[in-house]
Amino acid sequence: MSIKEPSHDFSQLRSRVERRPKHPGLNIIGVSAGYHDSACCLLQDGVLVAAVQEERFSRVKNDKAFPRKAFRYCLEAGGISIADVDSIAYYEDPTQKLGRQLWMGMMPGLPAERRGSIFDRMVKTQPQQVIRRLFGYEGPIEIVDHHLSHAASAYYYSGFDDAAILTVDGVGDWPTTTYGWGKGIDVGRFEQVDFPDSLGFFYSAITGYLGFEVNEGEYKVMGLAPYGEPIYADQIRNLIEVTSEGQYRLNMKYFAFLTEDSMYTEELATLLGKPPREPESEMNQFHMDVAKSVQVVLEEVMLEKARYLHSKVPSENLCMAGGVALNVVANGRCLREGPFKRLFVQPAAGDAGTSLGAAAVAHVRITREAPVKEKMSHVYLGPANTSEDACQILQTSSAKFKDFRGKEDELIRYVVDRLIEGKVIGWSQGRMEFGPRSLGCRSILADPRRPEMRDRINALVKMREAFRPFAPAVLQSKAHEHFDIDHPSPFMLETCQVISPIDLSAITHIDGSARVQTVTRETNPRFAALLEEFDRRTGCPILLNTSFNVRGEPIVCTTVDAIMCFVRSQIDLLVVEDFVLDRAGIPPLWDLQAQQRFEKPGDGEAVGHLVYTLL
Ligand SMILES: [Fe+2]
The missing domain is CATH 3.90.870.20 (Carbamoyltransferase, C-terminal domain)
Incomplete structure (x- = not known):
């Protein structure tokens, strides 16, 4: 996987931008949508001038709707109209995602209702059509692989000239974890872990078991962990097998997310010896100990994989993004005990931040230059x-x-x-x-x-x-x-x-x-x-x-x-x-x-x- 894979012939676009008066320059809007925490950003001549999540306008927490209001705000912030938008960069690859959806839809034992909803959604959410219909946009749409968007969202805003790059989330397209590098304007990947093996889902399964909202309550587990002791770490290590190089495998008998509306199976409760905690019910020492145990196991895996990444990319700098990169305690341990000297985590490490990465990749593909490459100093966008x-x-x-x-x-x-x-x-x-x-x-x-x-x-x-x-x-x-x-x-x-x-x-x-x-x-x-x-x-x-x-x-x-x-x-x-x-x-x-x-x-x-x- 390399950044040098434009999906369009940009020669006409380049000459159009070169003929245009300096302002408003090259306008690229990055879009992440349809999964959770939809967002848009605007790059003008490589400068990040605006970025916002749709939830802030719609008032729906983690809104996954196509970010119409965020898109409109980006146009206003840049002082441009839809006619001035040179490229829309989309944060995931619909073809890869379609492959995963087909695989999931054909899963043996899948209830007919769930199979139907997967196939129904595949038809409805083809992003190119949605972008044209909702935004009234007819220009080029640049498709950027989901984890490349995460990687770019960290590297291009890190201020580093070179770095190793680690992305870790629940899932995006097929990968859940990627190992790569950034050097000059280039970002590359040399290994990935694919769905359904996922460190994000590993942590989220315990989040759900502890009675917190999946994909929202993970930071509560991290906050609860210091109250506990890691006495269930051995049991929790049964959930994940750390294999060679960058790989790991989930023991799927403990995970239900492929076929059910739950992250974990009853076998997890059997393994830990107690039923799952009901949401909003009382918290006790058992829950705190489980939180500490999953946190410790996550840190162990992250640290080992960071060491592996450094063995392949011996830079002093590490860039991280993806929802798991918001686990600041694990990141801190990777930096303190790992081989890297400096760490940059994209502040919007979750999927909202992929809009930044997608836009940056589109900028590189169009101009063959990096976006303005300064370390991100604030997020007041x-x-x-x-x-x-x-x-x-x-x-x-x-x-x-x-x-x-x-x-x-x-x-x-x-x-x-x-x-x-x-x-x-x-x-x-x-x-x-x-x-x-x-x-x-x-x-x-x-x-x-x-x-x-x-x-x-x-x-x-x-x-x-x-x-x-x-x-x-x-x-x-x-x-x-x-x-x-x-x-x-x-x-x-x-x-x-x-x-x-x-x-x-x-x-x-x-x-x-x-x-x-x-x-x-x-x-x-x-x-x-x-x-x-x-x-x-x-x-x-x-x-x-x-x-x-x-x-x-x-x-x-x-x-x-x-x-x-x-x-x-x-x-x-x-x-x-x-x-x-x-x-x-x-x-x-x-x-x-x-x-x-x-x-x-x-x-x-x-x-x-x-x-x-x-x-
Ligand atoms: Fe992601």
């Missing part, structure tokens, strides 16, 4: 809400709010006063983050020194499990004084030990670790200013930072989303752009509208709870 819009929404209601337009210093001081008082702040400013993490533009913020904050936010705002830790945002210049970390960590993709002289119990996990975001003025000036003022007043350059949403819903996007989330939750104070609203300022009508809005389902198609959307 989504829509911004203007102060004017926010003002209009607030003024046309009877909300009582404070107006800090033109007085940012005052705004910052006011918010810091409230944080010191122990208030929980909904904070919406600037361009929304791309990927799964809130990084100071759509965040809930609180004082990390207050031990009660963790329980309060868990219970009243997030309505989520009490065991899950919150993450800290820290001024980059002072991160080393409080955390055992000596380099920037702008995307919350690393864990490290808390070494602070301050008691930071609200953001410290039970094993003494924290998943740190380092913040600078260059990438997020207003958030950095808030941290600086909090530091000046308290001597603590750190804030608790969690995503601005309630459980089961996407992170807020618009000012209206932020207001709705604020009204429905127990957040004390809302900051939207230059305006501040407290709970006493909420007009009665908003309360009613918020309830109505959240009772109404979104217009997209939600993903299943029990099994990956394999089709």
Whole structure:
């Protein structure tokens, strides 16, 4: 598999772009869709100018619908129309995927209903037709293999001139794991593991067994693991046989995902000696020990395969993407104990990020040059809400709010006063983050020194499990004084030990670790200013930072989303752009509208709870 496989003759396109005035240049839209977490991005002359997940607009968590609204946003962000789009890069190969669907559809013992739904879906979801019909686009569509999209999403945004590349997910096209390399503008692959053997499904099966939502609750398993002991690791090693070179095999008697709407069989429960946990039921030590055990086995396999990759590609640099690459604990172990000196993980390592990789590959195929090859320094690539819009929404209601337009210093001081008082702040400013993490533009913020904050936010705002830790945002210049970390960590993709002289119990996990975001003025000036003022007043350059949403819903996007989330939750104070609203300022009508809005389902198609959307 190589990047040098264009599916079109680009000579006409190149001459058309060369004749065009410099702006808007070469416009490539990357699309990932139909699986989970659909997204679009826009590359203009190789510069990533916009990227957003469809769920943020549709308000359907992990929306897999074709990303019409995200596509429209990318056009707006680039100041272009559909006529200016030179290429749409699609994130997977429908022919390969069709082969897998046919294989699955012909599986012996498959219930007729499931067989029918596989064949029905094969006809409905041919992406080229859908792109032309939904987007009204008639230009070239560049098809990019799914794991090549993952690999490119890490390598081209890593800043490395060469790297070994490891991609690991549930499944994409046929592969579930790939081993490759990047050098200059080229990305290549030398080995892959194919479906149904999948490290992603291995971890997801235990996620489902532990009563969490598959393809959503995996990070909860990772968060639960430090509370347990790996006493079931030997049993769990029966699920996966690590074979030679890059290969491994799942023991399919424990996995049901090929023929049923479940990830695991009853044999898994027999192996572990207890029935699966019912969702939302009580968590006990057994569940924590199983979580620790699966985490340990995943780390063992990842570490061994990272060593194998280095034996074939002896670079100092490792790039990773794919949903499993969001397991920051396993990544950290690969870096600490493995042979690589540097690691770059694509911040949107799941399928949303494949839109970036597909667009980058299309750019290389068309121009024979790399996209602008700088290390990704931020993910503030989504829509911004203007102060004017926010003002209009607030003024046309009877909300009582404070107006800090033109007085940012005052705004910052006011918010810091409230944080010191122990208030929980909904904070919406600037361009929304791309990927799964809130990084100071759509965040809930609180004082990390207050031990009660963790329980309060868990219970009243997030309505989520009490065991899950919150993450800290820290001024980059002072991160080393409080955390055992000596380099920037702008995307919350690393864990490290808390070494602070301050008691930071609200953001410290039970094993003494924290998943740190380092913040600078260059990438997020207003958030950095808030941290600086909090530091000046308290001597603590750190804030608790969690995503601005309630459980089961996407992170807020618009000012209206932020207001709705604020009204429905127990957040004390809302900051939207230059305006501040407290709970006493909420007009009665908003309360009613918020309830109505959240009772109404979104217009997209939600993903299943029990099994990956394999089709
Ligand atoms: Fe994937």
